[in-house]
Amino acid sequence: MQIEFPDGRIQSIESGMTGSDIAKSISPSLEKRAVAIALNDELKDLNVALTTGGKIRIITKDDPEGLEILRHDAAHVLAEAIKELYPETQITIGPVIEHGFYYDIHREKPLTTDDFDALEQRMREIVDRNEPIQREEWDRNEAIKFFESIGEKFKAEIIRDIPEGQVISLYRQGSFIDLCRGPHLPSTARLGKAFKLMKLAGAYWRGDSKNPMLQRIYGTAWATEDQLKQHLHMLEEAEKRDHRKLGRELDLFHMQEEAPGSVFWHPKGWTIYRELQNYIRRRISKENYVEVNTPIMVDRILWEASGHWEKFHENMFISETEDKLFAMKPMNCPCHVQIFRQGIKSYRDLPLRMAEFGCCHRNEPSGALHGLMRVRSFVQDDAHIFCEEDSITSETKAFCDLLMSVYKDFGFTDVRIKFSDRPEKRAGTDEIWDKAEGALMEAVKASGLEYTLNPGEGAFYGPKLEFVLRDAIGRDWQCGTLQVDFVLPERLDANYIGSDGEKHRPVMLHRAILGSIERFFGILIENYAGKLPLWLAPIQVVVATVVESANAYAKEVCDVLKAEGLRAEVDLRNEKISYKVRDLSVQKIQYIAVVGAKEADEKTVSVRQLGSQDQTVMTLKNFVDMMKQNSAAPA
RNA sequence: GCCGCUGUGGCUCAGUGGUAGAGCACAUCCUUGGUAAGGAUGGGGUCGAGAGUUCGAUUCUCUUCAGCGGCACCA
Numbered sequence: 142m143q144i145e146f147p148d149g150r151i152q153s154i155e156s157g158m159t160g161s162d163i164a165k166s167i168s169p170s171l172e173k174r175a176v177a178i179a180l181n182d183e184l185k186d187l188n189v190a191l192t193t194g195g196k197i198r199i200i201t202k203d204d205p206e207g208l209e210i211l212r213h214d215a216a217h218v219l220a221e222a223i224k225e226l227y228p229e230t231q232i233t234i235g236p237v238i239e240h241g242f243y244y245d246i247h248r249e250k251p252l253t254t255d256d257f258d259a260l261e262q263r264m265r266e267i268v269d270r271n272e273p274i275q276r277e278e279w280d281r282n283e284a285i286k287f288f289e290s291i292g293e294k295f296k297a298e299i300i301r302d303i304p305e306g307q308v309i310s311l312y313r314q315g316s317f318i319d320l321c322r323g324p325h326l327p328s329t330a331r332l333g334k335a336f337k338l339m340k341l342a343g344a345y346w347r348g349d350s351k352n353p354m355l356q357r358i359y360g361t362a363w364a365t366e367d368q369l370k371q372h373l374h375m376l377e378e379a380e381k382r383d384h385r386k387l388g389r390e391l392d393l394f395h396m397q398e399e400a401p402g403s404v405f406w407h408p409k410g411w412t413i414y415r416e417l418q419n420y421i422r423r424r425i426s427k428e429n430y431v432e433v434n435t436p437i438m439v440d441r442i443l444w445e446a447s448g449h450w451e452k453f454h455e456n457m458f459i460s461e462t463e464d465k466l467f468a469m470k471p472m473n474c475p476c477h478v479q480i481f482r483q484g485i486k487s488y489r490d491l492p493l494r495m496a497e498f499g500c501c502h503r504n505e506p507s508g509a510l511h512g513l514m515r516v517r518s519f520v521q522d523d524a525h526i527f528c529e530e531d532s533i534t535s536e537t538k539a540f541c542d543l544l545m546s547v548y549k550d551f552g553f554t555d556v557r558i559k560f561s562d563r564p565e566k567r568a569g570t571d572e573i574w575d576k577a578e579g580a581l582m583e584a585v586k587a588s589g590l591e592y593t594l595n596p597g598e599g600a601f602y603g604p605k606l607e608f609v610l611r612d613a614i615g616r617d618w619q620c621g622t623l624q625v626d627f628v629l630p631e632r633l634d635a636n637y638i639g640s641d642g643e644k645h646r647p648v649m650l651h652r653a654i655l656g657s658i659e660r661f662f663g664i665l666i667e668n669y670a671g672k673l674p675l676w677l678a679p680i681q682v683v684v685a686t687v688v689e690s691a692n693a694y695a696k697e698v699c700d701v702l703k704a705e706g707l708r709a710e711v712d713l714r715n716e717k718i719s720y721k722v723r724d725l726s727v728q729k730i731q732y733i734a735v736v737g738a739k740e741a742d743e744k745t746v747s748v749r750q751l752g753s754q755d756q757t758v759m760t761l762k763n764f765v766d767m768m769k770q771n772s773a774a775p776a
Numbered sequence: 777g778c779c780g781c782u783g784u785g786g787c788u789c790a791g792u793g794g795u796a797g798a799g800c801a802c803a804u805c806c807u808u809g810g811u812a813a814g815g816a817u818g819g820g821g822u823c824g825a826g827a828g829u830u831c832g833a834u835u836c837u838c839u840u841c842a843g844c845g846g847c848a849c850c851a
Contacts, residue, residue, distance in 0.1 A: 243846095251779075251780065252780095253780075253781080254780090254781080339845095340780095340781095340845055340846075341779090341780060341781080341845080341846085342779070342780070342845055342846030342847065343778060343779025343780060343845095343846065343847055343848095344778095344779080344846070344847045344848090345778075345779090345847055345848065348847075348848075349848080350777075350778065350847080350848045350849080351848095354778055354779050354780095354847080355779085355847090356779075356780080357779090357846070357847075359845090359846080385843095385844095389787075390787085396842095396843090397842085398824080398841065398842040398843080399842095401841090401842065401843090448851095449851075452851065453851055456849090456850090456851080471851065472851065474851095503850080503851080505849080505850070506777050506778095506848080506849060506850090507777070507842090508777060508778070508779095508846090508847080508848080508849085509777090509848085509849060509850070510843090511844095515850075600851055601851060602851080624851095685811090687808080687809070687810050687811085688808050688809070688810090689808060690808080715807085715808085716809090716813090716814090717807095717808090717809050717810085717811095717813085717814065718809075718810055718811055719809090719810085719811055719812060719813075719814095720809095720812085720813055720814080721811085721812095722811045722812055723811090723812030723813055724812080724813080725812090726811095726812055727812080733811080735810070735811065737809095737810060738810095739810085747810080747811080749811060754811075754812090756810090756811065
């Protein structure tokens with residue numbers, strides 16, 4: 142039979158040769174690095190005898206697929222180590238994830254991270270044992286019986302759920318045997334030792350909170366020690382830019398236990414926050430939005446009418462006053478409909494784009510809270526576009542353009558769209574959903590942006606687009622959203638007079654670009670590692686003195702900068718200039734204008750920029766001009 | 777909400793069954809120094825909260841709150 146190599150070379154081989162044999166025939170060193178073979182793009186174990194020819198590829202640890210196999214093996218070796226050290230443990234599943242793997246286990250007494258050393262030690266021993274990893278195909282019922290006999294109830298349950306007729310493959314290494322689709326390395330030695338157990342967490346069996354809680358052990362695994370080291374280093378770097386840490390270090394905000402999930406904004410953080418809001422104000426004002434503001438506490442009656450009470454009152458903060466029950470708004474839309482309903486609206490008033498930076502409260506589960514990323518009290522750059530049905534497409538397209546342009550101003554260009562359609566729990570008839578999904582789909586297609594489907598994930602009142610951006614260290618964040626809503630206008634009885642003189646229902650488009658400003662703030666801090674673009678920087682320049690005699694001049698320089706609209710401060714502290722430079726640099730102050738006797742005499746400043754050792758002496762006027770230019774916010 | 781871990785001055789962290797310590801920060805003084813930490817002195821903590829065990833608890837136990845890591849959730 143014939144095989145074809147990736148370079149197009151064709152070779153005849155004997156039936157029954159294994160991937161290993163083929164690799165060895167090319168070069169022994171290739172065989173050593175090999176982890177699997179791809180036959181017509183289907184991955185197979187190296188030690189499986191090939192019976193048909195085709196295109197082959199030797200997969201090594203350096204291939205993405207090879208790394209996956211390696212990580213999968215790491216999971217198996219972990220499971221083997223667990224069973225050896227703690228035989229009473231039941232094992233469940235152990236898949237590959239980004240950067241590594243995990244294994245979910247079940248046992249009475251939970252493991253702790255103190256057990257990690259022993260586990261890693263045992264894993265290394267298993268690697269040293271070089272146990273051959275052997276694939277076996279089992280009869281379904283035999284396999285179920287087998288796993289039940291050794292007390293692995295979870296495994297038996299998994300097999301029961303595998304459709305009849307599908308091959309049940311087990312992999313054996315030493316005395317350990319596990320259900321697995323494969324492929325796997327030929328032996329445990331090939332895993333190498335570039336792995337590390339990372340953390341311990343709880344996870345529900347089959348991801349369902351009604352099921353028992355298992356223990357999940359996370360690990361990372363790499364082809365080489367170097368890659369492992371690099372990965373650990375990357376994690377350290379990510380930790381350094383954690384917005385919670387930087388928020389404290391840069392004195393931007395804090396949170397405390399008396400107000401879990403809510404933010405105390407410090408002057409510097411609030412400056413950034415306002416700058417973000419004002420930027421969005423400028424952008425949407427150009428797109429003919431109007432801004433409004435509506436109450437935070439609203440009578441339950443309105444939430445019942447809107448449908449929020451029924452669907453989400455568990456997550457709403459309630460306040461009882463006199464005989465009434467008020468709820469804090471989790472979103473602005475019902476209030477916006479109230480404004481829309483004031484007076485009679487004509488089709489000439491549409492589309493009406495109503496924006497609000499309203500403070501919303503959602504009683505998120507305690508375990509969901511996470512710094513600024515998930516809070517209970519937040520403000521969105523929210524707006525609702527009331528329009529006629531045939532405007533959905535053009536409004537959506539205009540929104541997508543605006544959103545992409547805004548993201549670009551913040552340096553985010555890698556944006557993906559998820560299209561979420563009707564969820565199980567929803568309001569409105571199927572006809573309405575058909576119409577809404579159809580219109581939104583048409584709009585996405587017209588916008589020309591790429592999208593992926595996200596079935597069943599829509600809002601209860603309509604389908605939605607979710608805009609996911611990727612930050613500087615490759616993490617994805619869902620920020621923007623656009624939702625088509627035929628339901629709320631109906632439930633809250635919004636209408637307008639059409640050109641035909643009749644009453645009609647407007648469509649509502651719920652949309653946000655940044656999403657929650659709190660969250661976007663956190664993303665920005667992490668993306669820029671605290672060094673924000675100058676237009677967002679809470680302090681744009683500090684005038685620092687070398688000697689006390691320059692104090693008056695320093696204040697004068699600072700006043701000039703402030704008069705020109707720059708956020709400037711003076712540093713007159715009784716410290717050496719190198720101390721001030723260090724301190725201000727740690728604070729990520731981007732421009733330091735150093736003034737001493739010389740500068741005071743000559744009416745100049747000596748400018749130092751964050752991240753550079755260079756000093757530039759310039760006239761005060763030139764410096765002000767430069768700062769104004771550099772700090773200009775995007776229009 | 778669920779599982780696990782953590783909670784000591786503003787921050788980072790050490791420590792102990794006999795009510796606490798370092799560095800940084802802060803204050804005062806000396807120093808007026810030219811681009812990433814000058815020196816001296818000093819103030820500051822009922823060890824997250826509540827209960828229990830104990831002669832005695834920051835230390836051990838339980839409860840609770842919050843944070844962290846995940847899971848579930850995310851209108």
